[in-house]
Amino acid sequence: MSYDLVIIGAGPAGLTAAIYAKRALLKCLILEKALAGGKLNKTADVDNYPGFTSIKGPELAEKMTEHTKYYEIDWQQEEVLKLEKKEKEFIIRTSMGNAFNSRSVIIASGAVEKELGIKGEREFMNLGVSYCAICDGFLFRGREVAVVGGGYSALETALYMSNVASKVYLIHRRAEFRAEKEIVDKAKKTPNIIFLLNSILTEIQGGETVKKVIVNNSTNNKNNELLVNAVFPCIGLSPFSSFAHELGICDRENYISIKDDCSTNVPGLFAAGDVARISEKKIKQIVTAVAEGAVAAQSAINYLERL
Ligand SMILES: Cc1cc2nc3c(=O)[nH]c(=O)nc-3n(C[C@H](O)[C@H](O)[C@H](O)COP(=O)(O)OP(=O)(O)OC[C@H]3O[C@@H](n4cnc5c(N)ncnc54)[C@H](O)[C@@H]3O)c2cc1C
Structure with missing residues (x-):
């Protein structure tokens, strides 16, 4: 099956991208390896997302997922292992041995905080140890x-x-x-x-x-x-971008380099959220992830119109 858009990762960035893409009637698929909502599932309380004075991370994840699923989007729980481009089509290979074809792709696979690896770090996580x-x-x-x-x-x-x-x-x-x-x-x-x-x-x-x-x-x-x-x-994050390394879109720290329209240097390929970097000064938050998800989706829509 071939899609207009495949979104890799269903965190805040990917879910927002899916809402914008479906509302523009794109045929799209989300590929998510774990829990919908991404890192929100690891967040106790979110107190800085407008609209909610305070909300539990998993509850916000559920609300965002419910909103996205309202648009009856295709969804597979599979890990993306490799992303390739052949002529004008992308091929997305997954852990289940599947290969999906798509005319455009948004990478929204997030990043994980590097741990110090010292005694007490895990024991006191969310009890004084914080990565944010x-x-x-x-x-x-x-x-x-x-x-x-x-x-x-x-x-x-x-x-x-x-x-x-x-x-x-x-x-x-x-x-x-x-x-x-x-x-x-x-x-x-x-x-x-x-x-x-x-x-x-x-x-x-x-x-x-x-x-x-x-x-x-x-x-x-x-x-x-x-x-x-x-x-x-604060010793850095490891972006989940290994499946895309061969496309030459990553910077020296493996973030996906994007322009202000969330495009990469590969036509039809966009990135949003924690995995993407436009400048070192970018703040990695839910609001910035959802904002980039929307921008990436709109850029994919514009790209497909021109194709
Ligand atoms: C402890 C903690 C607390 C935080 N608290 C707040 C807060 O209060 N307010 C705030 O604004 N921000 C907070 N943040 C930051 C916020 O969670 C992130 O900035 C935001 O979740 C980034 O969204 P994202 O969609 O880019 O990535 P993520 O939320 O990381 O989602 C990425 C998704 O992609 C999936 N994925 C990864 N690789 C693959 C693959 N190969 N194939 C398929 N799927 C894949 C992952 O499973 C994940 O679901 C916190 C972060 C942490 C760690």
């Missing part, structure tokens, strides 16, 4: 927190938390940052951000929630305790 300061930072207002990492997202998180928390320890294993000088300088000028360089977070401890962390200074090999109520690991 914009989502959870407010819970730690007036408290002392730790941010781990040396790239743009760590600096951005430290600056964000400096407005919310009383003190922010920025723990980075090297002396130099990977982030732009401008944002590093801004953080250095912020009085309640304390830089702990050449330092490695080795353990997170607490009772019911996070109470303290152990930090090893690699210059003198001394361990120090810091009393903090939250830890924000």
Whole structure:
């Protein structure tokens, strides 16, 4: 069977893309390997999505899925293993041995947060360990927190938390940052951000929630305790894009490079949400994922009209 549009991933970006595409009467298929709603299923409370003062992540996932399914979209629970383009058609191969043909594709497969892999990290997940300061930072207002990492997202998180928390320890294993000088300088000028360089977070401890962390200074090999109520690991995300690597659309960190209309450098191929990157400054949130889902769908519609 051949489709106008295949959408890979049914998180907020993919579900929104499907709604826009179906309302333009495209023949489309969603391929989702796990739960509809994507990362919303891993989110306790969503307090920053307009229309809901507070809603449980899985409940928002259900509402978005119900809305999408209202349009009677074709849907298969299959993992995409390979995406190819032959002349003007895409071939999407899945874990079930199926191959779907489509004139256009939107990749909305998301990304997963890299873990520090240290003692206490999993134990205190959602109990003080958070991978999203914009989502959870407010819970730690007036408290002392730790941010781990040396790239743009760590600096951005430290600056964000400096407005919310009383003190922010920025723990980075090297002396130099990977982030732009401008944002590093801004953080250095912020009085309640304390830089702990050449330092490695080795353990997170607490009772019911996070109470303290152990930090090893690699210059003198001394361990120090810091009393903090939250830890924000910001050591990057791993985008789910391996099935598309051969198309040459990924940047050096495996994000899919997109333009402002969500197009890639392969005609007919679009990307949206956490897997896609237009600039390092993009914030990865539900609102930005749904916005890009809509833009990607409209771009696919325009592309198919011109084909
Ligand atoms: C703990 C946590 C809390 C958060 N809280 C908030 C919050 O409060 N507010 C907010 O705005 N944002 C929050 N976020 C961020 C938000 O969840 C994401 O930005 C958003 O879900 C991204 O949507 P997406 O559709 O791009 O990707 P995802 O939600 O990750 O969905 C991608 C989907 O693609 C599927 N998929 C992946 N690979 C394949 C494949 N090969 N084949 C088929 N399917 C595939 C996945 O199974 C998944 O369902 C939070 C994130 C985390 C981790």
